[in-house]
Amino acid sequence: MEGRVLIIGLGLIGGSLAMCIKEKHPDAELVGYDLDQNQMNLAKMLGVIDRSAEGMEEEALEADLIILATPVMVAGKIIETLASLPLKQEVIITDTGSTKGFISQKASILSDKGISFIGGHPMAGSHKSGVAAAKKLLFENAFYLLTPASHVRDSTVDRLKSWLSGTKAKFLKVSPEEHDYLTGVVSHFPHVIAASLVHQAARADKEKPLVNRLAAGGFRDITRIASSNPRMWRDILLQNSDVLVSLLSDWQAEMERVKELLTTKDEDKIHDYFDAAKKYRDGLPVNDKGAIPSFYDLFVDVPDYPGIISEVTGYLATERISITNIRIMETREDIYGVLVISFQTPEDREKAMQCIGKYTEYEMSVAE
Numbered sequence: 001m002e003g004r005v006l007i008i009g010l011g012l013i014g015g016s017l018a019m020c021i022k023e024k025h026p027d028a029e030l031v032g033y034d035l036d037q038n039q040m041n042l043a044k045m046l047g048v049i050d051r052s053a054e055g056m057e058e059e060a061l062e063a064d065l066i067i068l069a070t071p072v073m074v075a076g077k078i079i080e081t082l083a084s085l086p087l088k089q090e091v092i093i094t095d096t097g098s099t100k101g102f103i104s105q106k107a108s109i110l111s112d113k114g115i116s117f118i119g120g121h122p123m124a125g126s127h128k129s130g131v132a133a134a135k136k137l138l139f140e141n142a143f144y145l146l147t148p149a150s151h152v153r154d155s156t157v158d159r160l161k162s163w164l165s166g167t168k169a170k171f172l173k174v175s176p177e178e179h180d181y182l183t184g185v186v187s188h189f190p191h192v193i194a195a196s197l198v199h200q201a202a203r204a205d206k207e208k209p210l211v212n213r214l215a216a217g218g219f220r221d222i223t224r225i226a227s228s229n230p231r232m233w234r235d236i237l238l239q240n241s242d243v244l245v246s247l248l249s250d251w252q253a254e255m256e257r258v259k260e261l262l263t264t265k266d267e268d269k270i271h272d273y274f275d276a277a278k279k280y281r282d283g284l285p286v287n288d289k290g291a292i293p294s295f296y297d298l299f300v301d302v303p304d305y306p307g308i309i310s311e312v313t314g315y316l317a318t319e320r321i322s323i324t325n326i327r328i329m330e331t332r333e334d335i336y337g338v339l340v341i342s343f344q345t346p347e348d349r350e351k352a353m354q355c356i357g358k359y360t361e362y363e364m365s366v367a368e
């Protein structure tokens with residue numbers, strides 16, 4: 001497609017979307033605007049946008065697609081500004097915010113002027129912020145929730161989907177209310193819990209400093225998202241507070257049940273509590289980028305000497321095998337542990353096993 005796309009907010013999500021749009025629509029002009037001049041400069045330097053906007057309002061006048069990828073409270077204010085401008089009548093305005101109720105209500109001022117607003121939320125992301133963390137493959141196979149305003153024609157929604165087709169995401173139309181409930185359960189509330197677990201450990205750490213050093217494995221897995229951007233989460237909590245208060249009451253009741261199991265020491269019920277949770281979680285889709293990301297991990301037991309990571313990645317590079325992540329599992333103090341290399345497909349992982357096996361005798365294993 002041709003036309004001018006204005007992305008407001010050039011962070012993780014704005015930057016990643018810009019990459020996806022450029023790849024699919026090389027003839028479109030991608031203009032970026034961010035309050036933070038450094039992000040804008042970096043986006044230009046990385047080639048994520050074609051040019052940076054001098055001013056948001058002037059650029060909006062000529063845009064065919066406007067994407068708001070700022071924190072959700074800011075997006076509401078930008079809608080007010082946009083509604084006061086003589087925009088192109090055919091322009092599509094969408095956002096990427098993690099909440100939809102507030103912005104959809106705000107967008108009625110655009111609807112009143114006949115401007116199409118389609119709320120959007122790509123359900124993939126990271127605890128990292130900023131354009132430096134942006135990735136073209138971020139949204140692949142993820143759900144991309146859309147909440148079009150009621151007057152928006154299906155053909156306009158299809159036009160937006162075409163603009164965003166480079167995300168390779170799966171679009172799903174939901175109401176703003178349904179959206180906020182669903183994401184409250186699977187995204188917002190877990191972020192609250194992750195932060196609360198970190199607070200609990202930090203309190204214990206004051207009494208027993210060993211807590212800090214033992215916080216590995218499970219604790220790290222369940223609290224990764226507590227490293228997310230506090231500004232972004234402040235805004236989300238403010239906008240989805242009703243849903244979250246209700247989920248918190250359910251959670252408190254659930255914790256009361258656990259307390260009861262602990263005080264009565266009911267072996268069967270304690271077992272069943274974990275067993276039911278395991279069954280549900282193990283049954284979640286793994287090949288979609290839904291609740292469980294689809295990475296294919298290879299565990300390599302490497303010897304402890306400097307340069308071991310570059311040695312292993314060097315072998316993979318010689319055979320042009322792409323990896324999506326690499327880390328050392330810090331299960332043993334002071335010595336290197338097991339190297340975990342993640343791949344996008346099981347085929348890449350298989351090729352990597354053969355490659356590393358050719359050059360070394362390191363023990364390897366996979367976990368399904």
Ligand SMILES: NC(=O)c1ccc[n+]([C@@H]2O[C@H](COP(=O)([O-])OP(=O)(O)OC[C@H]3O[C@@H](n4cnc5c(N)ncnc54)[C@H](O)[C@@H]3O)[C@@H](O)[C@H]2O)c1
Nearest residue numbers: 009011012013034035036069070072097098125126129130
């Ligand atoms: N991070 C995630 O995992 C994720 C996933 C899906 C959706 N989202 C949503 O997408 C939006 C962006 O999140 P992100 O992770 O890219 O955040 P980010 O912090 O990486 O980027 C946000 C950018 O918006 C800019 N900004 C703030 N106020 C602005 C203003 N008034 N005008 C122009 N730019 C402004 C900031 O400078 C920053 O560069 C949020 O609404 C978030 O809820 C986030």
Ligand SMILES: O=C(O)C(=O)C[C@]1(C(=O)O)C=C[C@@H](O)C=C1
Nearest residue numbers: 098122123124125126127187225
């Ligand atoms: O992977 C992460 O770090 C995320 O938190 C991503 C995540 C999520 O909760 O799944 C966070 C907020 C978004 O609105 C969508 C995705």
